[in-house]
Each structure stands twice: as structure tokens, then as C-alpha cells.
Amino acid sequence: MFVRVGFDISPKNLGTNSTSHTRPFSAIAELIDNGYDPDVNAKEILIDKTQIRDMECLTFMDNGNPDLMQRKLSEIWENQVSLRDILEHSPFNKEEELLTELHAIEGPTGTKIIIWNLCRTSEGNMELDFTTENDIRIICTNDSGTSVPEIHSSLRAYCSILYLRPSMQINIRGQKVEDRPIYKSLDDIDKSYSYKPKTLEEKIPIIFGYNTKSKEHYGLMMYHKNRLIKAYKRVTTQMTSIGVIGVIECNHLKLTSNKQDFDNDDAYKYEETKA
Known part of the structure; x- marks a missing residue:
């Protein structure tokens, strides 16, 4: 996972982060929150999927302030051991491939996050469903026999009520999310x-x-x-x-x-x- 070139990426913390979110949408909400951070101050975030080799990946791209990230990246290119580790444990085999993803950021500032190794169900299917146009969904069941609220199965519906006072435009798979308090x-x-x-x-x-x-x-x-x-x-x-x-x-x-x-x-x- 390439996330603002994580500032503390010890195995212990990676393990903690990977188990702290039991619901996919809550983990996505935390990534969206990064754009709301005053130090980032993003006005727009784009959520989409992409294919890297044989892997389906989830991508996040905002237009916030990347100054801190740029400093961290500079430190990593100066440290060939760190660069080697990134290439070894990411979908990218070459430094040029990694830079290509960074250069894809639209505008003079921004951050791009790529998440791979997405979870699958016991039947081998993707936990996140990308088949619905302009949405990302998850299959939810309810033992009580009642229907499941749309915000629990649709990322678009969830993001539409995620904030009481929205200040950043969220886009999912090429279409703006309509803020609906x-x-x-x-x-x-x-x-x-x-x-x-x-x-x-x-x-x-x-x-x-x-x-x-x-x-x-x-x-x-x-x-x-x-x-x-x-x-x-x-x-x-x-x-x-x-x-x-x-x-x-x-x-x-x-x-x-x-x-x-x-x-x-x-x-x-x-x-x-x-x-």
C-alpha cells in the first residue's frame, strides 16, 4: 500500500493498521479524512479502481498540499535501501513505474494512494464489488430479515451523508457524490x-x-x-x-x-x- 509514503511503517504498526478496521467503508472514510486534515486542505478527492498487472486496486487521489510527502519522498530516493524495499513490497518493479503513478496526480499539488491485495470472500470473490457503474459496493446481509440500509452496501450512499458540513468534493468512479445531509x-x-x-x-x-x-x-x-x-x-x-x-x-x-x-x-x- 502506497500511502503518503507512510511515516511509521514498522511491521508492528502495519499489523495494527490492517486489523483496526473491521468494515471496508470505515477504512475508506479514514483515508477521506486525510484530505480534510488542515495540513492537507484538499478540495477534491477522486476514488476509483485501476488494474496493475493482474491485480485490481483501489485508488485515492486528492489535490491537497503534498509538501510533507514530497520531503519524505526526497529522503527515500536518497536512500536506495528504502527505495529497494518499496519496489520489493509494492506492485511496482521499477522506480519509473512508481514515478509514473505520482506524475498522474492532476494539478500542481496532490496525493495519490494505491491499495492492492484487496480482501476476498471465502468463495474467492472480491469483497468490494466494482460491477455497479459509478459506485463501489459490498454485499451485506441482515439476520433479522429486514433490508440493509443503503449506506452499509453502497460507498456512494455512505459518502453522501458522511459529513454534516461537507467542505470537500468526493468523486467515485468518475461521478461526483451529491452531498445529502x-x-x-x-x-x-x-x-x-x-x-x-x-x-x-x-x-x-x-x-x-x-x-x-x-x-x-x-x-x-x-x-x-x-x-x-x-x-x-x-x-x-x-x-x-x-x-x-x-x-x-x-x-x-x-x-x-x-x-x-x-x-x-x-x-x-x-x-x-x-x-
């Missing part, structure tokens, strides 16, 4: 509710609305500093409120290290019972 798709929106965390002086607003498209999908959409962390979380008041969606930004809660969940501490438990 979740509350704008609800009916009978009510903004009068609020929640008082035990650890804060002020109240946090909660937007409620009715999901007329798929009333079996309901619960809290929990964001943290603009980004979606948990979707359709059913807390006490929503256990039986079929079709009701709540949108809340929980900046006071602590995230787990992989940003897939909130720490199950007292603050989170209080929110589960009081929100």
Missing part, C-alpha cells in the same frame, strides 16, 4: 429537541424526522466533529419509534482508536439511556 431527506423535521450531557454545561441539539423511504431503518445518526461515526443507533426513546431518525453531533464523547465507535465509558452509557 441525512436530515434533509427526512419528513416532519423537528428541531426543538435538545440533550444535556452530564459532562457539559450547554445542551446539544437533536434533529428528529421521519424516514419515509425506509421506515424499518431508524435510530440516531451519531456524528463526531462533523463525521458520521454510528448510524441507526437505537437508544431508549427510539426502541419502538419505528421510522424516526435523530441526528446528533457528539463532540463531547471519546472515539475508539479506529474511529469506528465511541468509547463505552460513563459518558456514552449516559447518552444511551438519556438521549
